[in-house]
Amino acid sequence: MVGYHRKLLRVNLTNRRIEVQDLDEAMIRKYVGGVGIEAKILYEETDAETHPLSPNNILMAMTGPFTGTGVPTSGRHHLVARSPLTGLFGESNVGGSWAVHCKRAGLDGVLVVGKSESPIYLWVHDGKAEIRDAKPIWGRDAFESAEWLKKETLKEATAAVIGPAGERMAGIATIPHIGHIVRAAARTGLGAVMGSKNLKAMVVYGNDSIPIAKPDSLKASIKNVTPHILGVTEAFGKYGTSGGIENYEKIGNFPIRNWRDGRWAGAKKISGITMHDTILSGRKACLNCPIACGRHIKVTEGPYAPMDCEGPEYETIGTLGGLCLVDDLVAIAKANNLCNRYGLDTISAGGIIAFAMEAYEKGIITRKDTDGIELVWGNADAVVKMVHKMGKGEGIGKLMAEGSKKMAEALGKNAIEFAIHVKGLEPSAHDPRRFFSQALSYATAARGACHNASWSHPYELALSMPEIGIPEPQDPYQIEGKAEFTAKMQDLMCVMDALILCRFSQVGKAVTVTNHVDWLNLITDWGIDIPGYMLAGERIFNLKRMYNVRLGISRKDDFLPPRFLTLLRTGEDLTNQLPPLGRLLSDYYAYRGWGEDGMPTPEKLKELELDRL
Ligand code: SF4
Incomplete structure (x- = not known):
């Protein structure tokens, strides 16, 4: 079978058993790859009794037939487990380089079940895997951990590594992926599933070839379409995902003040165009992508300096910025970087802080609850401080990191009326009253x-x-x-x-x-x-x-x-x-x-x- 290796790495952390399963050809044909195969396995191998944080929950990271083939924008993979945040089908799609390394390591994906007795990481390379001790980095942030992991394995490897939020199984914990670019599997709390298994990281590296039916024709087709891709995405690549913020604000798609307001002059100050003209220091791309929408920023002065790191994307700016009425782009970039370090979903984090700001406005939570932080609209420093609290699980931050649904239920009164979520997941930065x-x-x-x-x-x-x-x-x-x-x-x-x-x-x-x-x-x-x-x-x-x-x-x-x-x-x-x-x-x-x-x-x-x- 071409396009796949038909190999799924299965790791049971309870008995430390590692095996490579041959995937059935007809099954692959029916479900294609990625989320299709994951949905089938999750449906068949778990049931309604499988608690999201129990050893029985399974976490999968799957590639697809396009992975590693050079198809433009295919440097991505999909992660699935039962979600600790929603209790339902949990999934997150992430770019970067992990997927291509996994496929080049001779595997279509990795499945982890069980729970290790102590913190470990998985080192996947050349079609096999080792379980290694992660105690030295347990408690350390995702960036520090990735640096250590690369020293222990290979500097060219990519680490899917949780931060402190994932370790303590916070509902909005992510799985940051750190290779040549930083990307996060951010939604539905999958970082908490890793934490529940004492699985600090999945580090991959591979350099093998991938079987393709008609490689020359594929190469010619990609070569043919690439100039068109570059032409029509020029502005998108130049200004990034947040390049359209001013237009989105104008037409009513941009979220403002916990989804209450219609127009906001502050949007211009935090747009991708402003970022381009101020703190942007370079563009980055997931592997096999000519578009390069990723941002790299540099900040050398001010309260949040120094910063020389990944920049915030549209959804992050919409939630940590617009929803909280924060028009300080550097503060948003700082909050974004902290979310990546702790392993917190920026979309949920922004939505929850906005919800908490409204609860503060209504007197449902007070300055005593926030440990003295003035949680008012537009207070950029309060947003940064709240990210710290959520990341550390400190004070009210512990409850906030469980998501706005659980927080509203805990707060009582009428909090549930303005906790903005569906099935427990905070919305991304697109207003459903506009589309x-x-x-x-x-x-x-x-x-x-x-x-x-x-x-x-x-x-x-x-x-x-x-x-x-x-x-x-x-x-x-x-x-x-x-x-x-x-x-x-x-x-x-x-x-x-x-x-x-x-x-x-x-x-x-x-x-x-x-x-x-x-x-x-x-x-x-x-x-x-x-x-x-x-x-x-x-x-x-x-x-x-x-x-x-x-x-x-x-x-x-x-x-x-x-x-x-x-x-x-x-x-x-x-x-x-x-x-x-x-x-x-x-x-x-x-x-x-x-x-x-x-x-x-x-x-x-x-x-x-x-x-x-
Ligand atoms: S760089 Fe941007 S456009 Fe390219 S694959 Fe990654 S997220 Fe998609």
Whole structure:
């Protein structure tokens, strides 16, 4: 079989058993790779009784058929486990270099189960793995730990390494990936799963070749499309993911003051353009990516100097900045760097701090609770201090690091009314009152309020994908057809997370579904067509839903926070509308072939060949 090694490294940390499993060819063909294979394994090898932090939970890091092949923006992998934050299907997609090293080490992925008696790390290379002692770095931050790990293994290796937040199993703990670039598997608390297993890091290095069906044709196709990619993503690469902040603020997509306000002059001060003109010192790219949207910054003076590190991305600026009304870009960069060191999700961290600021404003928490920190809107230093508290699990920071849902439940009073989350996950920095597809996708995505589950808002602005029945940009507020459009985009994102391909490959129509399918066939020789490709995405989406249904999820859980359904924002030239969620959900379930209760029907599962799982 080409495109894969068909090898999954399985590590049981309880009995320290390491084995390489041969993956079944038909199974790979059906689930493609990445999240598809992970969803199948998680569904089959865990059950509703598997506690997220128990030894029985399994953590997987999978590559896909595109990994290591040179396909543009394919230097990524996908991690899956039952989420400690939501209690549901947990997943996170991350770029960098870990994936390519894993595949070049002769493996399609790594699965870890069990729990080590003491802190260890996994050293994966040349198709094999060793369990090594991590006691010397237990308690140290992710950057210091990565430095030590590279000295112990290989300086060219990449470390997926948790910080103190993951070690103490905080709900919003991430898995920072540190190689030539810093990227984090940030969402759904997967760092806590590593912490629960006493697994400090998974360090990988590989340099083997990857089997490809038609390598010369693939190379020619990539060479052909690369100038186009570079052309249409020029501004995106130059200004990074936050280059569009001013426009997003203007049109009502940017989140402001815990999702309450419509317009905010401060947005300009924290945009990617401002970063470019002030603290940016260079661009960085995940492996096999010509776009290079990663930021590197340098700060030599001021209260947060010195900084010579990765810069914040759009979502981070939107949440630690806009949601908290902080217009100090350097402070946001500092908070971002601290989140990476402690191993905290910047999106959740910003959402939780904004929630805490509103609780402070309403007198539900006081200065006594914050240990004297004046937690008021726009207080940049308070945001930095709160990140420290969450990272260390200190004072109120311990509760905050468990997520806004749990924090609201603990605070009581009316806190639950302004804790902004779906299924326990804080939303990314895209307002569902501006894009109804995001409203629907936030409500129905397996992991909660996640823009990446559909990545549909650009298609409600400017993009189209005629090959899958999206011939033109969609009206963001039109109800008719919204369910079908959203479901198609969710299916597409699922199969892209199986390949694995970056969302930003869609910027400016840089890469199309036709490219995906062409490259998949050149790599695997499958002869798959676009309907077959989209069917794989639909299968994966439904499988994730089945996993959550087994945990009790149904229509009652496909909600949006009341603020998104009742508060219309105002501001000059601002357009936004309240999403009619009930109607959207009914349309959506009908299109998906689910019952009105939000459950996939037996007929649908049979059609997707999921009925025998
Ligand atoms: S576009 Fe950015 S995030 Fe995506 S693969 Fe390239 S560098 Fe990584």
